[in-house]
Amino acid sequence: MNKTPLAAALAALALTTNFATADEPTRGGVIDTIIQPEPPGLVLGMVQNDPTRKVAGSIYEGLLRYSTDLEPVPQLAESWEVSDDGLTYTFHLRDGVLWHDGEPFTAEDVVFSADVFHRELNPSARAVLQHVESIEATDDHTVVFTLAEPFGPFLLSFEAGTFTMVPKHIYEGTDFRDNEANNHPIGTGPFKFDSWDRGTVIKLVRNDDYYEEGLPYLDGVNWHIIPDGASRAVAFENGTVDVLPNGTVENFDIPRLSAMDNACITDKGNEYFSPFAMLWMNNREGPTADKRFRQAVMYAMDREFARDVLWNGMGKVPLSAFGSNAKFQHEGLEPYDHDPDRARELLDEMGYEGEEIRLLPLPYGETWTRWAEAVQQNLREVGIEVRTVATDVGGWNQRLGDWDYDLAFTYLYQYGDPALGITRSYRSDNIEKGSPWNNVEGYENERIDELFDQAATAYPDEEREALYHEAQEILHEDVPVGWLLELGFPTIYRCDVQNLITSGVGINDAFRDAWLDR
């Protein structure tokens, strides 16, 4: 094993001390960063993919932000109360907030965004809204959400990317998708949309009327669009770009880039999404339909090796279905350590006769290809015949949607609470042909359905915890999917960029507090 890149990355990680700075923030300057791939649009709420969230997270805001330990903090809501029965949530909105076109932001905008706009357009918000019975503005600055039943993660779902506030005066009564204003997004955030030169750059400029006194410090943010990975690395090397958000360069470039003078690296800012890499295992047919085979796969894989070599030592090997940033992780489970002998025993026991298994790598770059090769090798060591099936993103989507695979790489966001990000992969009524993001493996277990249902609406948290622990024990035994790694996506930046990651969504709202020490 080559230890050099790992050591370099860890050393660089240790240098990340920018929160401890005592300097007074200075105003001015523009940060150049990268968005990859180019977003399809910038109206959050209409588009929720990752590049849109990253850029538009500075333009739009939600009612709440989340700290790096996922505690809600005020954003557009100044304060909030939850009734004792967990059914009524009252939000008190901040005074004097203006939309970028100068109109005041009021409680009516919140009601419109949640009840009309998101109910029509936004699948992630819709999933939360099904628990909401009514949304009312009691005065200009107060909004009351009344739930049909308690919903544990409700306070975690007001993040800007999921529950964006959109201006009622612009969208009400129009065809949202064809609204002229979509080309010039209007939010309440610290930065205003300036221009978008397709294929080259998206420019944001400071919102001088921002409600937080003194913020933002920067004059603007330029999001460069550079399609080639090697060219993105060069852009950081030769100084044109100050910040490389996660996923912009290949993992093998990270040790080299982070070892440069004035380069810092952090794995903070992944807490809210906590991307969790998994191996879909087809529970319907073939050897993977046998629980013992799936357990054997878990024992056969060397997940520490993958983390150390392919992911530069960043990330965590998960115990089971619940990641460490999701609530209610059951720590008492016996880990699936790398144990090829045990894997072979299980395969013998089930009478596996060497049928060929098809493995679909994730077509998201070199690291994933190599990871698939490593897993293929691990599985071959215990006697499983594996053939990798290379596809592009479209083909990968289609094969997963059609359940035409045996093992397939993916990663999913956990959103801080099992009801938001974990349940969807295991509940049986979430089996639906055609989508690569639901219960793709085809796992059906009545007890699991019950437990996840009850836990989502149980109140208070202690009750939820007991239910989720039981669910984890069952999943741990059944291994409906393989749990690979909680990914620690790194952000690389020049060390003179101060105060970059200040919340659990990382780069998505990073430039609000950032300043340049130049």
Place this chain on the structure above:
Amino acid sequence: MLYARLIVMRLLKAVVVLFLIIIFNFILIQWAPGDPAAILAGEAGATDEEFLRQLRERFGLDQPLYVQLWHYVSGIARLDFGWSYRQGMPVLDLIMARLPATLLLTGTAFVLSLGLGILAGSMAAARVKKPSGSLIMALALIFYATPLFWVALMAVVLFSVYLDWLPAYGMYTVGAGHTGLAYVLDVAKHLVLPATTLALFFMAIYTRMTRASMLEASQQDYVKTARAKGLAPRVIQRRHILRNALLPIITLAGLQAGQMVGGAILTETVFAWPGIGRLMFEALQQRDYNLLLGIFFFSAALVIAFNIVTDLVYRLADPRIKEGS
């Protein structure tokens, strides 16, 4: 008059060819695995039945294929190339925004490769048994055999990372706010690396071809006659040999000009040049059918246009070629 008639005939044929190309591409694209709605939903990382249904309905993907084809073809007749699913803009706007960048890049590369290629080829032909001639041919062979992407990356490493002479990517300096002449110079500076990279391969071909063709022409009787008349070797080289040797090069140049839009995918991607090749590659990955078909249409139209131009240039280079032959 003859030219006018020729052009009209060729344009009529072109319309038929383009129509067939539209139909063929439309069918071809349907065979690619992957449903645009699922890919769009996939990119969003979250989806439900309603979301997929909305997408399909909005883009007419829920209609039978022949209805979709009819909508598409009748749209083109009205110069409506449809709506890009992923980029959320009319296809025509997207293409028109990107086409100038591609034409600038490939046009520069075309002129560069043709001009330098013919120059180097003639020089090599004139110095056929000398070391300098062999050196030219050796270089041409190296550029011919080296993969384009590698050349591009090495050019970036040398000229922008180490020497810091030229920008590594993009079409202009973001945030510099240049206007007028400063802007033109800025773009020109950004153009050097991608255009050279794109030109090298074809330059090598032109060099080899010019040399071979000229050597062949120099054996012809009219060259011997010219020599016997006592004309200066330079004049013979230029007016008797080169002119006659040009025809095969024009053929090849015509083909290259048509190819350059497609051939620029790699160069545009590596150098983040905001052109149409890159747009096509992204559209393909995202199964953005309308956008992809639109780009196919425009590149096909360009190929046809260049073919017509090539035919006209033939007639200029060699007046013996007449219509109908």
